[in-house]
Structure formats: structure tokens, C-alpha cells
Amino acid sequence: MKRLHILLTILTVLALSTVACLESTQLAEMQPTLDALVDRVDALSGDEPVHSPGPSHSGEDLGEPTVEFTLRTDSEGHNLVFRGVGGEIDGQANPLLVVQPGDIVQITIINGQPAEHDFVIDEFGVHSGSVRQMEERITVTFLADAEGSFEYYCSIIGHRAAGMFGTIQVGAGSAAAADAVSIIKHPADLPAPVGGRGPQLVQAELVAQEVIGQLAGGTAYPYFTFNGTVPGPFIRARVGDTVEITLRNETDSAFTHSVDLHAATGPGGGGEVTQVGPGETKVFTFQALNPGIYVYHCATPSVPHHIASGMYGLILIEPTGGLPPVDREFYVMQGEIYTTEPFGTPGLLSFSHEKMSIERPEYFVFNGAAGALATEENWLSANVGESVRIFLGVGGPNFTSSFHVIGEIFDRAYAFGSLTSPPLTDVQTISVPPGGAVMVEFTLNVPGHYVLVDHALSRLERGLVGILHAEGPQNPDIFRTGPANP
Numbered sequence: 001m002k003r004l005h006i007l008l009t010i011l012t013v014l015a016l017s018t019v020a021c022l023e024s025t026q027l028a029e030m031q032p033t034l035d036a037l038v039d040r041v042d043a044l045s046g047d048e049p050v051h052s053p054g055p056s057h058s059g060e061d062l063g064e065p066t067v068e069f070t071l072r073t074d075s076e077g078h079n080l081v082f083r084g085v086g087g088e089i090d091g092q093a094n095p096l097l098v099v100q101p102g103d104i105v106q107i108t109i110i111n112g113q114p115a116e117h118d119f120v121i122d123e124f125g126v127h128s129g130s131v132r133q134m135e136e137r138i139t140v141t142f143l144a145d146a147e148g149s150f151e152y153y154c155s156i157i158g159h160r161a162a163g164m165f166g167t168i169q170v171g172a173g174s175a176a177a178a179d180a181v182s183i184i185k186h187p188a189d190l191p192a193p194v195g196g197r198g199p200q201l202v203q204a205e206l207v208a209q210e211v212i213g214q215l216a217g218g219t220a221y222p223y224f225t226f227n228g229t230v231p232g233p234f235i236r237a238r239v240g241d242t243v244e245i246t247l248r249n250e251t252d253s254a255f256t257h258s259v260d261l262h263a264a265t266g267p268g269g270g271g272e273v274t275q276v277g278p279g280e281t282k283v284f285t286f287q288a289l290n291p292g293i294y295v296y297h298c299a300t301p302s303v304p305h306h307i308a309s310g311m312y313g314l315i316l317i318e319p320t321g322g323l324p325p326v327d328r329e330f331y332v333m334q335g336e337i338y339t340t341e342p343f344g345t346p347g348l349l350s351f352s353h354e355k356m357s358i359e360r361p362e363y364f365v366f367n368g369a370a371g372a373l374a375t376e377e378n379w380l381s382a383n384v385g386e387s388v389r390i391f392l393g394v395g396g397p398n399f400t401s402s403f404h405v406i407g408e409i410f411d412r413a414y415a416f417g418s419l420t421s422p423p424l425t426d427v428q429t430i431s432v433p434p435g436g437a438v439m440v441e442f443t444l445n446v447p448g449h450y451v452l453v454d455h456a457l458s459r460l461e462r463g464l465v466g467i468l469h470a471e472g473p474q475n476p477d478i479f480r481t482g483p484a485n486p
């Protein structure tokens with residue numbers, strides 16, 4: 001059911017982006033994706049195993065509630081939501097409701113809109129009946145007699161798709177998942193261009209940190225990171241620079257780690273001389289001989305385990321004179337995560353060496369987590385008229401990305417991360433191999449949401465989606481709804 005929640009989250013993001021783009025872009029391309037997702041969600045609604053919950057409870061025979069929540073129907077942008085009232089959920093849209101097995105749960109719905117809504121949790125037989133008038137209230141009480149994550153939603157037609165759904169988590173796994181930290185690297189977090197300066201010494205410190213991180217809502221994974229984020233820090237230098245890399249491994253680590261920088265010329269790209277046990281620090285230095293956008297990654301066996309768990313990043317070696325200036329630069333990396341548990345399982349998941357060895361990931365991610373770049377907090381933000389540059393790397397460890405931005409065309413694509421070859425021009429989708437990267441550039445002409453995907457689109461349903469949010473005036477000469485000559 002958690003899987004359903006994630007799909008619905010993605011669906012909502014896509015629905016939101018589609019609504020926002022109706023008068024602007026790419027509806028034609030988004031619609032099949034949305035339709036497919038709707039079909040998938042519908043199928044899941046029917047075939048998800050039910051955790052042997054109890055029958056519908058009317059409330060009278062349950063006794064006093066042991067936990068209470070209040071939700072108010074509301075809107076948020078183009079979406080409809082349940083908004084938390086009071087307590088820890090106050091003000092949150094579609095809050096995660098955490099209860100324990102055996103709790104008698106009472107939920108009060110207040111209508112914040114002059115429209116019909118209701119409140120349903122299928123697995124617990126909860127069907128509130130409708131509220132129609134402003135401030136009308138209805139209360140449901142039920143026994144949380146099954147562990148796991150379950151969806152609550154409004155069953156009025158179209159309302160779930162518009163965003164009226166959330167998760168109630170009962171018992172196990174919720175504590176670990178709730179304590180998990182965010183490992184998402186913000187896509188705008190990268191150093192300024194080097195410009196026209198001469199060669200110099202560039203020092204970078206990498207810290208190997210093993211953390212329990214949020215893989216998805218209510219789902220955690222034991223990540224290996226450089227400096228606590230996936231990808232690790234963006235390292236920026238120029239050709240001819242002397243680059244000094246310090247790798248420290250936290251004292252509370254369980255594993256040895258290392259770093260291999262594809263920008264370095266020498267044994268293992270540094271991987272041989274940087275093997276550091278817990279609490280150790282090692283330093284090595286290389287000269288940046290070749291310009292380009294390069295991947296770095298941990299090179300400690302099992303190397304694909306360390307990479308799949310998040311130990312990768314990009315190092316940019318700018319050519320003499322620097323890169324042409326642009327208005328916005330972004331840093332995005334794609335990877336796969338191999339969990340023992342199926343996609344969508346709540347709680348703390350575990351790494352599966354078996355699934356990794358047969359290349360069957362459960363999750364595909366941009367910047368470390370499912371849907372990491374699809375929320376306003378972490379999406380790529382720019383304005384109409386601005387030139388945009390995306391550095392897209394693939395940590396992998398195994399899957400090639402067919403990188404595409406829905407509704408945009410790459411004016412220039414520096415294939416394979418080569419910055420000294422002439423760029424490809426006017427490119428729709430570009431292949432980026434594991435351990436490889438690309439630099440793409442384009443200008444934003446029309447406001448709206450542009451969705452970052454791997455055009456192997458099944459991966460979208462496993463978490464691989466991001467949004468480039470463009471604000472500014474409409475540009476009807478380039479895109480508009482309606483006929484050419486109204």
C-alpha cells in the first residue's frame with residue numbers, strides 16, 4: 001500500500017505539473033504518462049494484499065479513543081488536500097498519521113470548503129459519509145488492528161487524483177523511518193564558476209558517512225554518503241589546477257571507504273591510496289590534466305554496493321577561460337537502489353546483494369531519494385528567459401540514463417561529459433552511461449513545470465522524477481492553447 005502512496009504522490013506531482021502547464025507546455029506528452037499511472041494505481045487499488053484488518057467499526061462498541069486527529073479539507077495551489085489541525089500535524093498538507101497497533105483511532109473531518117468531501121480508509125472499513133456545508137464535521141472511529149502503511153483519501157470522484165490522500169502508518173518501521181534524515185543534495189548547491197583565473201591549488205574534503213536516510217515517505221534505507229548527501233559535494237576546478245583530496249571516514253562507520261575520481265590520472269583515480277577504515281583520514285593530490293565533467297565514486301569492494309548506496313558525485317574540470325556564463329546551473333545524479341523488500345515497503349529497508357548482482361533495482365532515484373527533486377523544496381527553480389545548464393551524472397551502478405526534460409529541447413548537449421568536443425545541438429534525449437555524465441544547456445521560453453526523467457519511463461514509477469519549475473510571463477508566440485488563428 002506504501003507503493004500505492006508513492007505512486008499517488010508522483011501522480012499528484014505530475015497532475016499538478018500538468019495542470020500548471022495546461023496553458024503552456026507538453027500536455028500531449030504528459031497525458032499518456034498520467035494515464036498509465038492512473039491505470040497502474042487503479043490496478044494496485046484492486047490487487048494490493050489486505051492485512052487482515054477488522055470489519056467496519058461504527059464507533060459505539062470500541063470505547064474511548066486512544067489517539068485523535070483532526071483534518072480540515074483545504075486547497076493548495078491546484079490541489080485539494082486534507083490539512084492537519086492541532087498537535088504535531090498542525091498545518092501539514094496530507095499529514096502522515098502515526099499510530100500504534102491496537103490504538104482506537106478517532107479522526108474528525110472538518111469541511112473547509114463549500115464542496116462535498118468524505119474520508120475513507122479501505123483496509124479498516126472506514127467510510128465517513130459526506131460533508132457538504134462549510135464547517136460541517138464528521139467523525140470516524142476505528143481500531144488499528146493491522147500493522148503497516150495504509151492510504152486515507154477522499155472518495156469523491158477526482159479528489160484523490162487532485163491530491164486528497166495521505167498515509168496512516170500503524171506500528172513497525174515507523175520509528176526508524178521517522179528518525180531517518182534527508183540525504184537529498186539540493187540541485188542548486190554547487191560552487192560558482194571558476195571564470196578566467198589561472199591554475200591554482202584546489203582542496204576538497206570528503207567525509208564518508210553511513211546514515212539512515214529517507215528513501216521515500218515512511219521508508220528509510222542505510223545509505224553510504226560523501227558528506228551526508230547523495231550525490232556528494234560538487235567539486236569544481238580548472239584544467240591545470242592541483243587538486244588535493246582529503247578523505248576522512250567517520251569513526252562510527254562500519255565499512256572502509258575510498259574515492260576514485262574519473263578526473264584524476266593515476267592508479268585507481270585515487271581509489272588505491274584512499275582506502276580508509278573507520279576513523280582514518282588519507283590525502284592524495286593530482287593535477288587536472290583533462291577538462292570535462294567527471295564522476296567520482298567509492299571504490300571499496302563490493303564497489304557496486306557502495307555506489308548503489310549513494311557514494312558518488314561529480315567533479316567539473318573547466319577548460320582554460322572557463323565555461324560560457326549561464327543564468328542557472330544545476331547538479332543532478334541518477335542512481336539505483338537495491339532493497340530486499342519490494343518497492344513501496346514502509347519502514348527501514350535493507351540492501352540486497354542478490355538483486356544488485358542480477359541488476360534488479362527496486363528504486364531509481366535522482367539525488368538519492370524517490371521523487372527527491374519533485375517537491376517545491378528541492379526542485380530546480382528558474383525564470384522564463386534564463387539560460388539553464390544541467391550537469392547530469394549517472395552513479396548507477398548499472399543503468400544507463402536516457403535523460404530527457406519533458407517539454408524542452410537541449411540546445412547543446414556535451415555528450416559523455418566532453419567539454420572540448422563540439423556539443424551536439426538540438427537534442428531531445430541523451431544517453432548517459434554509468435560512471436558518465438553530460439552537460440546540457442537550454443533557454444526557458446515558457447513558464448510551467450518541466451519534468452526531468454529517464455525516458456526509460458518505467459523507472460518513473462519507481463521514484464525517478466524531478467521538476468524544473470519555470471516562472472515568468474506567458475509566451476503565446478511560442479506556446480499557447482487553442483488554434484493558430486482564433
Ligand SMILES: [Cu+2]
Nearest residue numbers: 257258298306
Ligand atoms: Cu564506500
